[in-house]
Amino acid sequence: MALNPPLNRKLRMGIVGGGIGSFIGRVHTIAAALDHRCELVAGAFSSNPEKSKQSAPDYGVDESRAYGSYEAMLDAESRLPADQRIDFVSVTTPNHTHFEIAKAAVEAGFNVVCDKPMTLDLDQAEQLLKTVENSDVVFALTHNYTGYPLIRQAREMIMAGELGKINAIRTQYIQGWLAEKLEATEHKQAAWRTDPAKSGVAGAFGDIATHAFNLGRYVTGELPDKVSCHLKAFVDGRRLDDYGTAVIRYKSGALGTVTASQISHGRENDLEIEVDGTLGSLRWRQENPNEMIVRKNGQPHQIYTRDPNADFTKPLAASSSRIPAGHPEGFFCAFANIYLAAFDDMAKRAEGQPFERRDTVYPNVYDGVEGMMFIEQCVKSSEQDAAWLTLSHSAART
Ligand SMILES: NC(=O)c1ccc[n+]([C@@H]2O[C@H](COP(=O)([O-])OP(=O)(O)OC[C@H]3O[C@@H](n4cnc5c(N)ncnc54)[C@H](O)[C@@H]3O)[C@@H](O)[C@H]2O)c1
Incomplete structure (x- = not known):
């Protein structure tokens, strides 16, 4: 089967969070790559620009795409040629930052995979819902246990x-x-x-x-x-x-x-x-x-x-x-199942094909x-x- 049909190429991931010593960002990178359908090419790994740069080699991300902030990542990636820029942003930072990062990524036209809880409060969640509904992006929320x-x-x-x-x-x-x-x-x-x-x-x-x-x-x-x-x-x-x-x-x-x-x-x-x-x-x-x-x-x-x-x-x-059966599957595999279903829709979107926005296999902005x-x-x-x-x-x- 072709890779990410009908797109037929790997999807490109940019992560926010996942810096040295962090927890779930690293899980996102492993889960997203588990089925060879995506590669991590960019990151704003930490709120500290120095730490962000230091974290990039850990992931094999080129220094030129290790950004000092999520704003810098969205800005620089938006200006890259379409065949190089990231397809989606994974938001793996503490809760108080999700809203501003996810909203900015959606507004810049990137698909988003956001960790939970989706925002700091309900008001932000409702605002983010509107932003997503006014866009054509894929938005997945990693309630990863639904992937088992x-x-x-x-x-x-x-x-x-x-x-x-x-x-x-x-x-x-x-x-x-x-x-x-x-x-x-x-x-x-x-x-x-x-x-x-x-x-x-x-x-x-x-x-x-x-x-x-x-x-x-x-x-x-x-x-x-x-x-x-x-x-x-x-x-x-x-x-x-x-x-x-x-x-x-x-x-x-x-x-x-x-x-x-x-x-x-x-x-x-x-x-x-x-x-x-x-x-x-x-x-x-x-x-x-x-x-x-x-x-x-x-x-x-x-x-x-x-x-x-x-x-x-x-x-x-x-x-x-x-x-x-009998070979234990676990946390990473279930997490990867959320990514897989989101990738199906990201590939459709990239090829201008319609995709389901509300009743998705993966948890989404409505669940958020x-x-x-x-x-x-x-x-x-x-x-x-x-x-x-x-x-x-x-x-x-x-
Ligand atoms: N789905 C799950 O099973 C699961 C499990 C654990 C945590 N989480 C969620 O994931 C998020 C992160 O949790 P964690 O335990 O990994 O936290 P963590 O403290 O281990 O890691 C957070 C990372 O984000 C970076 N960061 C903070 N602000 C940033 C910014 N503005 N720009 C770039 N990077 C920034 C930090 O430097 C750090 O690298 C939380 O929202 C949490 O609720 C989900």
Whole structure:
């Protein structure tokens, strides 16, 4: 098959973030390149121009395309000939910078792959939605857990009615790394995540509950109606929540819970979803992502494995696997699946072909708006003693 049909060439990536010592930027570069459909050619790797230059050799990016700022990158790349300039910008910086970078990239005509939470607040998210809608760019949001084959299998089974009517959706994302006041040390990632000016109105809820909420939405397609939430900062002097639970009423009558913790000793990245339907229940954990358990009363429990060749595997789940069952696939592969689906649309756009903008395989700007609404309403509800607040946004995908 030709590369990125109908474009038939590699896509060119420019990254913002990913400098020495950072976390998710490096993951983006690996995930984007996993299937040989793109190459990293440019970057504004750090807010510090010196550090940005120093980071470029790590990625094999030419010095001439290691920029001192994202503005310089967008400006210089826009002026390069079309057969050299970047096709898309990956935004992998702390939350408070997403809006200005993503907006500028969209306005300059570049496709965007942005990390979550999409913006610092809902107002910015709604503005970004308008900017994207007024453009013709591809906009993907890396709620990367939706890229796991068995998560896609769960969604396809639920959409096919195999679990019956959905009654309950329990999600949780449990970590322990902030059980001590790490932000009082030199720990960079802890510092910005616990600073309201950089993280936003929420701590754990903005950082990880948003993934769990999105996973419930993706897997079941249920539309949220109302939310009631309790948030708390258990670590003395911490300015943002490090623990909380939200209860969600869905429009169909289903009930959901989202629990997030960053203070549970020894817990790593325990993202879990359980769905109860009238015909069966399923459970998946990202720390064991190649298995999913489906249970029906009176029957033996079924363990689904990530098997692209099995008859029980649904089409999107099958095409989301790269290697035979039994070989562990994980975080990078799921992340790469978000990029792959976005690349399909980027290639179409580059060739002037139409592509889906709202109901995309990958999470997009609409999911980003919904995620920001979730975060803001959870914080507001918690401030009002867990009052029930609306969680219904007109931008939500149906
Ligand atoms: N999808 C996921 O699974 C996942 C996981 C971790 C983090 N994240 C998200 O990714 C983002 C980054 O998180 P992280 O943990 O990698 O942070 P980090 O602190 O490890 O890295 C951030 C990087 O961005 C750079 N940077 C900051 N401002 C910049 C600017 N204006 N221009 C260029 N570079 C700039 C920093 O120098 C650093 O290299 C956050 O929004 C976070 O929520 C997502």
